[in-house]
Amino acid sequence: METKKSYAVVTGASQGLGKAFAENLAKKNINVILISLPNQNLKEFSQDLKELYEVKVHYYETDLSVNENVMKLTEWLNRSFDIHILINNAGLGGTKKFTEATADYINTILQVNVAATSLITHQLLPNLLKQPEAYILNVSSMAAFSPIGFKTVYPASKSFIYSFSRGLHEELKGTSVFVSVVNPGAMKTNTDVCKRIEKQGFWGKLTLLNPDKVASYSIHQLFKKDSVIMVNPISWLIMKLLPVWIKLPLMTQAIKREIES
Ligand SMILES: NC(=O)c1ccc[n+]([C@@H]2O[C@H](COP(=O)([O-])OP(=O)(O)OC[C@H]3O[C@@H](n4cnc5c(N)ncnc54)[C@H](OP(=O)(O)O)[C@@H]3O)[C@@H](O)[C@H]2O)c1
Numbered sequence: 001m002e003t004k005k006s007y008a009v010v011t012g013a014s015q016g017l018g019k020a021f022a023e024n025l026a027k028k029n030i031n032v033i034l035i036s037l038p039n040q041n042l043k044e045f046s047q048d049l050k051e052l053y054e055v056k057v058h059y060y061e062t063d064l065s066v067n068e069n070v071m072k073l074t075e076w077l078n079r080s081f082d083i084h085i086l087i088n089n090a091g092l093g094g095t096k097k098f099t100e101a102t103a104d105y106i107n108t109i110l111q112v113n114v115a116a117t118s119l120i121t122h123q124l125l126p127n128l129l130k131q132p133e134a135y136i137l138n139v140s141s142m143a144a145f146s147p148i149g150f151k152t153v154y155p156a157s158k159s160f161i162y163s164f165s166r167g168l169h170e171e172l173k174g175t176s177v178f179v180s181v182v183n184p185g186a187m188k189t190n191t192d193v194c195k196r197i198e199k200q201g202f203w204g205k206l207t208l209l210n211p212d213k214v215a216s217y218s219i220h221q222l223f224k225k226d227s228v229i230m231v232n233p234i235s236w237l238i239m240k241l242l243p244v245w246i247k248l249p250l251m252t253q254a255i256k257r258e259i260e261s
Pocket of ligand 1: 011012013014015016017018035036037038040062063064065089090091092093112139140141142183184185186187188189190193
């Protein structure tokens, strides 16, 4: 694989799993382009990666919940770089009664998780198809495998990512682009997520993962051409075996604890 001239693009790269993806790629001597919201210390992180791993690093700060920003970002990427890896990691969710969620909260989740992932992939695909070998990794979640009350739009958005990724994988068979999806369970990424997981009790802790391990395992499996990457096979098996009438109320109860205390 040509990694000297071409780049890997990572969205949501300033923190959590995205930061771990960027570091892991740089360690493998792959040039990276980091994307995040403005004012997330991306410049400093880029500098660190350049110095530590002697790779080329570029960064771009933008709010991916605005479609116009997504189009500007992808135009810049296509104009300036050859891209052979795209990691659609940016994504967010939360726990709220649906009646108490604002329109803005719902719209941001849908825009970042669903619209930005689809549009970035669509706009960068011609660039990826020009490379001799290219990879797309979309970050879904274990939440893709069950509806969950008090999260509602988040698991639905991750089901979309799972379905979208598998469909595109099938469609691009026989091309140079390989599409994969990873479905992590809960990870200790930021303080908000950590607090939420602690309140979930058994279910949260059952699937708890380290973002660095998730990133390195996912990249390893991506290059091995694993189209559905399961980082926690035990919880995946439980999700697969349990019928929805059991897992839906169980998970909803566990999640409800986050907003009760
Ligand atoms: N944490 C978990 O337990 C867990 C479990 C399963 C799946 N996931 C998925 O893993 C991915 C990374 O999660 P994380 O926990 O590491 O992230 P996080 O710390 O919760 O931060 C949210 C991520 O989305 C990006 N983001 C949020 N709003 C954005 C916006 N308007 N425009 C651009 N980027 C935006 C952030 O990027 P910047 O801050 O860099 O701008 C950040 O990477 C997400 O897709 C998430 O759904 C997380």
